[in-house]
Structures are given as C-alpha cells and as structure tokens.
Amino acid sequence: MSAMLYEPITIRGTEFRNRIAMSPMCMHSADSHGHVSDFHLVHYGARALGGAGLVMLETNSVLPNGPIGPGDLGIWDDDHVEGLSRLAGAIQRFGARAGVQIGHAGRQLGIDSATPVAPSALPFAPGSRVPEALTAEGIKDVVEAFRKAAVRAKAAGFDVIEVHAAHGYLLHEFLSPISNRRTDEYGGSHENRYRFVREVIDAVRGEWDGPLFVRISSTDYSEGGNTPADHVVFGRWMKEQGVDLIDASSGGIAPVKVDSYPSYQVPAAELIRREVGIRTGAVGLIESGRQAEEILRNGRADIVLVGREMLKDPFWARTAADELRTPIAPPQQYTRYGSAWQRSQPPLPAAPLAATTA
Template identity: 55%
Template sequence: MVSKLFSPYTIKGVTLKNRIVMAPMCMYSSHNEDGHVQNWHRTHYTSRAVGHVGLLIVEATAVTSQGRISTQDLGIWSDEHIEGFQELVGLMKEHGAKTGIQLAHAGRKAQLDGEIHAPSALAFNRDMKTPKEMSKTDIKDTVEAFKEGAERAAKAGFDVIEVHGAHGYLINEFLSPLTNKRTDEYGGSPENRYRILREVIDAIKTVWEGPLFVRVSAHDYHEEGLTPNDYITYSQWMKEQGVDLIDVSSGGVIPAHIDVYPGYQVKYSETIKNGANIPTGAVGLITSPIHAEEILQNERADLIFLARELLRDPYWPRTAAKELGVQIAGPKQYERGWL
C-alpha cells in the first residue's frame, strides 16, 4: 500500500510535500504585549519544519489588539508586525515546509483590560467579562481588520491563510445560535449568522489569491446548538465563496462536557467532506501514524492536523515514516542519527 500520509498534496497551486499539518496552537509568548514574533517562535516553528512537517500554521494571530485572547498573543494588526513574520516564514521555508497563519479575533473570550466585543452581550462564564454587543460599525471595522491582516500575511510570504471560525472565538460566536441573540441582519437565521464570515471571506479574497482555509467547531455539544449537519450548509456556502479547505474541530463556544478519544472529531470531518464536497482537515487526538493513514486511505479527510503530538515530538513525521515503512530524507546534518 502506498502511503497517502507521505504523498504530496496540491491545493490552489501550493504543493505540500506530505499531508502532515501542524495545527495552530497558541504559544502565549509575545511577552512585550506588542504582538511581535520572539525567539521562542523562531525555535518552535523552525524545529517542526526541520522535522518534515508539510505545512506549519502559525498560531491564532490577532487582527486587532482588542481581539487578542491574551496580552501575550501574536498580532498582525500593524505593518510593524510584517518584518518578524517575514523572518519566521523564511526560516520555515528554508527546510522545505509550506507556511500558513491563522487570522483570529477572540470575541468574548478575550482576557484583556478594557472593553471586549461579541455579537451579543453574553459572558462565556461567571468568571469572565461581559462583552459589549458589537455595533454595525464595529462589525465593519472587524471585517476590514481581517482584510488588512490578510494583506500583511501576503507581504510576509505565507503560503496559506486560515480564518479562525472555531473554539468559541468571535466568528464562531456569530455562527452559533447559543451565542448570537441579535435581531438585526447579523442574527436569527443561519444566513444572517453566517453574514460576518461571508463578509470576512469576501474581504480577504480581494487581497489574497492563495489557499484559504477556515477552521470550524462542527459541534456545539448542546441540544440547541449547531451540529456537523449544520456545518454542511455553512461549508457549502464557504466553498461557493472560494474557500479551499475546512479544518474541522469542535466545541468551545460554551462550557460543555466533551467525551474525547483518539480521532473523536474525524467523523465530523467526514460528514462535512462528503456532505459539502469540499476538502477537509481532520484534527483531535490523532497520534498514531497507522490511524492517520487510515483516515486518509478511507477519504475521511484530505489532511491530518496534529497539535499536541507535535509538541511532544517535533520529529513525528520521521517516527511515522519508520512505522509506515516510508523513507524520508533527513537534514544532512542529522544523517548519522536519522535512519
């Protein structure tokens, strides 16, 4: 059997050398509260590029300073951020990886001083701040911020942009009826709740020609919330707008109990892939190379997004290749210890 995990994957003219993707994971390491790339980011991402990850997606990066999850988040709200990302992109590409960045706004889950924004004035829990309900001007400004963030990402040289529409952050808050109680054109019907994401995608497409991913939380884990079948419709709309791949995660929009087990979200990827006829990425406790191969061979997803497993083992692709009987060339500096 030919390994699909180690087969190339081309999406909108960008070819990944394999199907292994490093999922965006916040590092909370921009310690000067200015959103700039630090030495930690240079070490963290470049080491996974050396380790043969095909696509590295930089962590949730705030399109506005007010939209950060924390004061230690990376940011892309200023042209001053471009230089640091250019250097980081260059370091990753030097080792054969393709590069992506996740553009994000934390919405009501921002843990910052001052006012925070959300579609409706509902706190995430009793310990967190109650957000301000966004005005139409706030929404327009946020859409513009995503556009400007995409423009800066293009100048920095990234190959892929991912819009963060998951895990209870701003766009997810608009999509879910659990967190969007608006009565204007941004609330109520699925079409209205989708409107801000539609506007963000359209705005990004005016300045970005490369592959565009959207990360979604395909299940709210609440009887009145969204399910993967709802996300088939949303994904069909995204496909019509030119989104190239749906990165399928789940949860986070409200406090909820989630039964987790290896591959617990893969079925959601499969549902959306088949229902909307769009490429998907599977993520969530995928640790075994044999499991990753099964997902791809059975066309349950097109890419494998790894998170904590790549924190534990920056060279997981080498581990996977050995287990699957695939030969991949290591850096020449490591030849004595690679095989």
C-alpha cells in the first residue's frame, strides 16, 4: 500500500509535499508588540525539518486589540514583516510550505491593555469582560486590518493564508446567533451573520492570489447555536468567494465542556466536503498515521492538521510514515553528517520546496 498521506497535493497552483499540516497553536512567545522571536524560528523550523507538508503559524493578530493572549504574534504593523519573512523562509528552507493564520480575538481578548470588541455587548461567560459592540465604522476598520494583514503576509513570503473564523473569536462571534444579537444588516439571518466574514474574505482575496483557508467551528455545542448544516450554507458562500479549503474545528463560543474523542470533528469536514464540494481539513485528536490515512482514503478530508501530537513529536510525519510502512527519507543532513566525504563537499544547495527529503 502506498500511503495517500504522503501523496503531494496541489492547491491553487501551490504544491505541498504531503497532506500533513501542523495545526495552528498559539505559543505566547512573541515580545509585547507581537514580533517573531528565536523560539518561533526553532519551534516552527523543527516541524518543517520533521517532514510536515504545511506548517501553519499560530494566530497572528490583525490589530493591537485582537490578541488571544499575551505574547501572541502580530501582523498589524509593517514592522512585523521582517521577522515573519525570516520565519516563513526558515520553514520553506526545510521543504514545508509556510502558512499564517490571521485573526482577531473579539470578546475573548486575552490582554488587559485594550477593550474587547464584539458584534454585541455580551460577555463570553458570567464575570467575563463585557465587550463593546462594533459600530458600522468599527467593522470597516477591522475588515481593513484583515486586508492589510494579507498584504503583509504576501510581503513576508507565506504560501498559505488561513482566516481564523472559529473558536469563539471575532469572526465566529458574528457567525453565531449565541454571540450575535445585532438588529442591523450584520445580525439575524444566515446572510446577515455571514456579512462580516464575507467582507473579510473579499478583502483578503483581493490582495492574495495564493491558497486561502478558513478555519471554522462547525458546531457551537449550544442550544440555538450553529451546527454543521449551517456551515454548509456558509461554506457554499466561501467557495463562491474563492476560499480553497475549510479547516473544520469546533466549539469555543460558549463555556461548554466538549466531549472529544479520536476524529470527533471529522464528520463535519466530511459533510462540508460532500455538500459544498470544497476541500476540507480534518483536525482534532488525529494521533496516528493509520487514523490519518483512513480519513483521506475514505474521502472525509483532503489534508489532516495535527496539533498536540506534533508538539510531542516534531517528526510526527516520519513516525506516521513508519507506522504506515512507507518510510520517508530523513533530512539529508541526518544521513550524511559526519562523513569525511561530506566534509570535503561544497555546501548543500537549498532544499527544493516539493522534495520529501529536505
């Protein structure tokens, strides 16, 4: 059996060496202005060296009042581009594609020095900070911030942009009836709740012609909240707008305990893939190569995103390949390092992007 997990995939003209992505995970290791640090270069570079096809950075906040927590990366200022460019280059140097997730925390702002904003002045939970409801002008400003973030992502040389519309943050807050009680054109019907996300996607698409992913929360796990069926409606509009892949996560809009188990979010990725006819990403407790292979082979998703397992094992892509008995080559430095012959050779050329042997 040759594993589908290791077949290259091309999305909007960009080839990925395999179907394994590192899932975006906040590392809270930037300085207080959101700049890239040495930690990020080592942490993300290691997963690229470890064989992932795509390394997706954690959420980069599009505005200073949008971080999920202290030390989040920022993409709200032109002076973020230099560090992000080094980081994208470090990932690409080792054969992976570099993705950047852009987002805004909305009412779940994780720093004290700004005021949270949201579609409606409703706190996340009793005792949480009460956000300010965005005015029509405020909405325009956030849309513009996403547009500028796309310009900076392009300047930094990323291969993929993912818009974060999940986990109870600002875009999700507009999509969900739980957090969006607006009576203007941004609240109420599916079309109105989607309007803000539509404007953000159009703004990003206007600047970015590479692969565009959107992360969603397919279910709100709450009475009156969104379900995967609602995301079939939103997903059709995303497809029309030129979104290439829907990354199907879940939850986060309300303080609800989620009963998670292996592949628990995969049925939503499968439903959206089938009903909308768009590529999807599966994420959530995907732990083994065999589990990932089942998801791809049965047409339930097009890529798998691996989070915590890749924190434990930067070489998860190789571990899973061994399990599937389709071993992939280690980094070339690991095979030749130390030989007298190698030391006599000129420096190695940069690894080609699509190679599995970076």
